[in-house]
Amino acid sequence: MVNGTSTPSAPTAFLGQPRPVVAPLLERAADLAIAQVLDADGVPNGNLAEPDLSQAQLRTMYETMALVRVIDEKGWQLQRSGRLEFWIPSRGQEAAHVASALAMDAADWIFLADREPGAMLLRGASLQSLFAQFFGRADEPLKGRRLPLLLGDRALNIIPCMTQVGAYLPHAAGAAWAAKLKGDKTRFIVYFGDGATSRGEFHSAMNFAGIHRPPIVFFCQNNGWAVSTPTDRQTAADSFAEKGDAYKVRNLRVDGNDPLAVFAATKEALACTDEQGATLIEAVTYRLGFHTSSDNPDLYRQPEEVAAWERWDPLPRMRKYLQACGYWDERAEAQMQQRCEDEVREAVTAAEAMAPSEPAAMFDDVFAEPTWQLREQRERLLAELETELETELETGA
Numbered sequence: 160m161v162n163g164t165s166t167p168s169a170p171t172a173f174l175g176q177p178r179p180v181v182a183p184l185l186e187r188a189a190d191l192a193i194a195q196v197l198d199a200d201g202v203p204n205g206n207l208a209e210p211d212l213s214q215a216q217l218r219t220m221y222e223t224m225a226l227v228r229v230i231d232e233k234g235w236q237l238q239r240s241g242r243l244e245f246w247i248p249s250r251g252q253e254a255a256h257v258a259s260a261l262a263m264d265a266a267d268w269i270f271l272a273d274r275e276p277g278a279m280l281l282r283g284a285s286l287q288s289l290f291a292q293f294f295g296r297a298d299e300p301l302k303g304r305r306l307p308l309l310l311g312d313r314a315l316n317i318i319p320c321m322t323q324v325g326a327y328l329p330h331a332a333g334a335a336w337a338a339k340l341k342g343d344k345t346r347f348i349v350y351f352g353d354g355a356t357s358r359g360e361f362h363s364a365m366n367f368a369g370i371h372r373p374p375i376v377f378f379c380q381n382n383g384w385a386v387s388t389p390t391d392r393q394t395a396a397d398s399f400a401e402k403g404d405a406y407k408v409r410n411l412r413v414d415g416n417d418p419l420a421v422f423a424a425t426k427e428a429l430a431c432t433d434e435q436g437a438t439l440i441e442a443v444t445y446r447l448g449f450h451t452s453s454d455n456p457d458l459y460r461q462p463e464e465v466a467a468w469e470r471w472d473p474l475p476r477m478r479k480y481l482q483a484c485g486y487w488d489e490r491a492e493a494q495m496q497q498r499c500e501d502e503v504r505e506a507v508t509a510a511e512a513m514a515p516s517e518p519a520a521m522f523d524d525v526f527a528e529p530t531w532q533l534r535e536q537r538e539r540l541l542a543e544l545e546t547e548l549e550t551e552l553e554t555g556a
């Protein structure tokens with residue numbers, strides 16, 4: 160097993176009837192109106208024009224995607240060796256979130272889901288601060304109070320997600336509407352998965368967006384599965400994008416493993432926020448890894464399906480494109496890999512050495528002024544912890 164991906168092996172205890180293997184939709188991108196710049200080998204295929212990006216921007220795009228992969232591999236190892244309590248893999252989804260976040264301005268607001276560490280990096284979060292969040296350290300922007308990968312930092316205009324699938328979509332639409340009412344030029348993006356489109360909050364947010372036209376990009380990462388629920392059990396519609404039609408929300412499908420197509424689609428969606436308000440983007444991608452470290456996809460999907468998607472892995476695709484442009488070579492690749500691994504190792508060491516979160520911090524920031532109930536609960540918790548500590552000291556337990 161590599162970083163939460165299954166290696167083809169003898170079938171394990173499959174739960175129920177194995178589902179038929181679905182070929183990657185990206186193989187039929189033109190027929191399915193999935194906007195695409197690059198073919199599987201990173202060669203422009205004429206479907207969508209290459210966006211106007213400098214060599215430096217293209218390299219940033221690729222290097223951020225590569226760093227996200229190294230972070231993911233390290234996080235997985237840390238979880239499997241008992242040093243991290245939980246992990247949510249992002250393997251395979253690097254292009255979707257890195258390229259779309261790169262299309263935003265620093266002043267724009269981002270509502271994250273839980274597979275987008277690259278968005279934090281692009282906004283300037285240090286690796287140490289990311290690992291401090293993963294380890295739940297006291298001295299990180301959110302005081303170590305939630306699951307690893309539910310990232311955020313108000314100072315970077317990044318809002319962490321709620322673990323209830325899709326629950327934050329109306330908040331994102333409302334925040335964008337508030338910005339519009341105030342006359343701000345800020346735009347918004349909200350990430351979510353295909354599973355969230357079955358929640359009422361998705362439909363409330365879409366309906367609201369169709370009427371009030373807030374400046375927001377609804378960015379659905381359709382990664383094929385919502386834990387063990389495949390696309391054909393999630394919707395009878397031909398696509399997730401077309402759900403926007405019912406609400407008169409502009410919508411499109413893009414190859415989510417093609418960073419150039421994702422960048423172009425997001426830029427365009429942002430450019431029309433003034434006139435058209437929201438756009439729903441369905442980024443067609445694939446979760447190559449486990450749903451989380453508590454999952455075992457061998458119980459519900461077949462290794463052949465994963466292997467077919469490996470061919471559309473966004474990293475080699477982008478690397479081949481950069482090489483063909485003359486912007487990258489094997490030496491640059493080896494140096495970058497080494498740099499990423501060194502930086503991640505140092506960040507892990509530094510973050511692990513930081514103080515753990517304070518249990519009473521869970522009561523902070525709930526209200527501007529804590530209610531009497533919260534104050535009382537906080538005091539009770541502190542008293543209980545004190546008693547526990549005294550007992551431990553007395554009994555030497």
Ligand SMILES: Cc1ncc(C[n+]2csc(CCOP(=O)(O)OP(=O)(O)O)c2C)c(N)n1
Binds near residue numbers: 274324352
């Ligand atoms: C309201 C709610 N129901 C169920 C869950 C359990 N759960 C956590 S993630 C998940 C699937 C989410 O799938 P999707 O939205 O496609 O995003 P992905 O995890 O694939 O990125 C579920 C069902 C939850 N967190 N919230």
